[in-house]
Amino acid sequence: MSDTATAPNTASAGRLYYRHTLPVRVMHWTNVLSLTLLLMSGLQIFNAHPRLYWGKSSYTGNPPVLEIGSRQGSGGQPVGFTRIFGHEFDTTGVLGLSSGSNGSLQRVAFPSAVTVPGPYWLSMARNWHFFFAWVFVLNGLAYLFYGLWSGHLRRDLWPTRPDLAGIGRSILDHIRFRHPQGEAARRYNVLQKLAYLAVIFVLLPLIILAGWAMSPWLDGVWPGWVDLLGGRQSARTVHFVIACLLTAFVAVHVFEVIVSGLWNHLRSMITGYYRVNEGGHDGSAR
Amino acid sequence: MDRRAEVPGGKDGSPPARLLVSSPRRSLLRGGLAGLGAALLAGCDRLSNSAWFPEQVLSLGERLSSAVHQTLAAKAMAQEFTEADLSPVFRSNGTANPESSEYQKLVAGEFSDWALQVSGLVEQPMSFNLAALRALPARTQITRHDCVEGWSAIGKWTGVPLAQIIEQVKPTANARFVVFHCADPMESDGTHPYYESIDLAEASHPQTLLAYELNGKPLPVANGAPLRLRVERQLGYKQAKYLMRIELVESFASIGGGRGGYWEDEGYQWYAGI
Known part of the structure; x- marks a missing residue:
């Protein structure tokens, strides 16, 4: 989202402008790939011990804060359950008990349809996770350097005073699915900016930190630092909760992309060019 | 720690997404995404089971981590x-x-x-x-x-x-x-x-x-x-x-x-x- 250089107009109304630079596009899709594989291999790793705790260890005398499992139901049939802070939910078919690729019921926390690898295979899931953790971290560092150097972060993401003053209106607009038109559509709106900044500067650093806190070797780098996150098992819980928040962010992100012009957004993240309608229709290219 | 599951699957090619020209764009999109997801999963499982991918690509992660950990904290307690x-x-x-x-x-x-x-x-x-x-x-x-x-x-x-x-x-x-x-x-x-x-x-x-x-x-x-x-x-x-x-x-x-x-x-x- 940078240069205002306009591309040659195409046949339809509106005009294309250069919204996403090549580095941003490459880093965006690298992120899509690595976050997807990190999430799916992470769920496979979680399946090896589908319980989350708060504290320095798992065996503190307190029950897990979250547990996904299966047990015999009252009628003798197997039941999948999810227990959060002692409240149990029947999640048969999805969590705890679900059908595998061959259709048979599996007692597994997250179903094999959303894990990498599909079948239970902890060591291979760790291989995937740690490889793409590196891809993700290096990509993130590259983004930070690029964002600072090119001014992308300051120019496109940092909210201005008028942005912040208009936050109430922006919330209303989002609720009504009204998206900025014309010139206004060339900039990120304030909620978008704040969401991106929260992800880039809060959630992502925190999930990386919580990941490091699970490494027994890195725990020794600065004695006691893991306790700042509540201990290793708390860090594991934080890691999981942030993964859920990031998944929610992606869901909202994809939803907003779809409702505000899927093909226009997709094109701009692939070729760089985004169509802005001068008239007042939304920017979707139809 | 369980033995890793015997890994049979992953070889079943995911069914190709049937993209009918006449179907509405939305269902085409949905079918496309589902097909893409299944293809991604099947592809990952195939890579996991290959001889070269875990050994030559994924293991880079372990090697990098180990090298960085040794540099950062070889003697840490x-x-x-x-x-x-x-x-x-x-x-x-x-x-x-x-x-x-x-x-x-x-x-x-x-x-x-x-x-x-x-x-x-x-x-x-x-x-x-x-x-x-x-x-x-x-x-x-x-x-x-x-x-x-x-x-x-x-x-x-x-x-x-x-x-x-x-x-x-x-x-x-x-x-x-x-x-x-x-x-x-x-x-x-x-x-x-x-x-x-x-x-x-x-x-x-x-x-x-x-x-x-x-x-x-x-x-x-x-x-x-x-x-x-x-x-x-x-x-x-x-x-x-x-x-x-x-x-x-x-x-x-x-x-x-x-x-x-x-x-x-x-x-x-x-x-x-x-």
Whole structure:
């Protein structure tokens, strides 16, 4: 989202402008790939011990804060359950008990349809996770350097005073699915900016930190630092909760992309060019 | 820790998304996404099962992590805890009671016939019984045990720093790794005894112990009696139990499956600091 250089107009109304630079596009899709594989291999790793705790260890005398499992139901049939802070939910078919690729019921926390690898295979899931953790971290560092150097972060993401003053209106607009038109559509709106900044500067650093806190070797780098996150098992819980928040962010992100012009957004993240309608229709290219 | 599932699947090519020209754009999109997802999953499973991808691509992650960890914190100490942090019961995982008759005889004799053999690339092969180990200067530490599955337990270990043993047997110049041979067979037919390995630097770390006590009492059978390894900056599968023999080697390629440990032979990372 940078240069205002306009591309040659195409046949339809509106005009294309250069919204996403090549580095941003490459880093965006690298992120899509690595976050997807990190999430799916992470769920496979979680399946090896589908319980989350708060504290320095798992065996503190307190029950897990979250547990996904299966047990015999009252009628003798197997039941999948999810227990959060002692409240149990029947999640048969999805969590705890679900059908595998061959259709048979599996007692597994997250179903094999959303894990990498599909079948239970902890060591291979760790291989995937740690490889793409590196891809993700290096990509993130590259983004930070690029964002600072090119001014992308300051120019496109940092909210201005008028942005912040208009936050109430922006919330209303989002609720009504009204998206900025014309010139206004060339900039990120304030909620978008704040969401991106929260992800880039809060959630992502925190999930990386919580990941490091699970490494027994890195725990020794600065004695006691893991306790700042509540201990290793708390860090594991934080890691999981942030993964859920990031998944929610992606869901909202994809939803907003779809409702505000899927093909226009997709094109701009692939070729760089985004169509802005001068008239007042939304920017979707139809 | 379960054996990894036998991996049959992944070969079933995902059904091609049927994209009918006449169908509305929305269902086309949905079908396309579902097809893409299934293709991604099938592709990942195929890569996992290939000979080259885990070995040549994914393992880069482990190698990078290991290199960075060694640079950042080669000599760092693992966090130590207080009595208040101790887990009420220290979980036993993996083998809880080795079935071999040799081991059961040792248990019956309260390990009076047991002695740790130390051999291989050393100038002075030695053997140590429990009394000899207890006579050496000991170290006690309260540390966290992190299983590769994800759980942690905190216990108090007392034992001999491995560095003392290594010093006494005088490694030859070409010795690089310390291999731990254990009493517990990992196959039901009594074969494939558990084993592990660490490098000499890790063996000389002050918190690397041959532990004979857990929480102030002789090591229970469930936790590795009479002697187990503690390598505090690595995962649980490195903490070999039921130690029988220590061997110094230049390479572990010819031992077991050649990857330096029972779980390593099953595909787990040799460097277990993460």
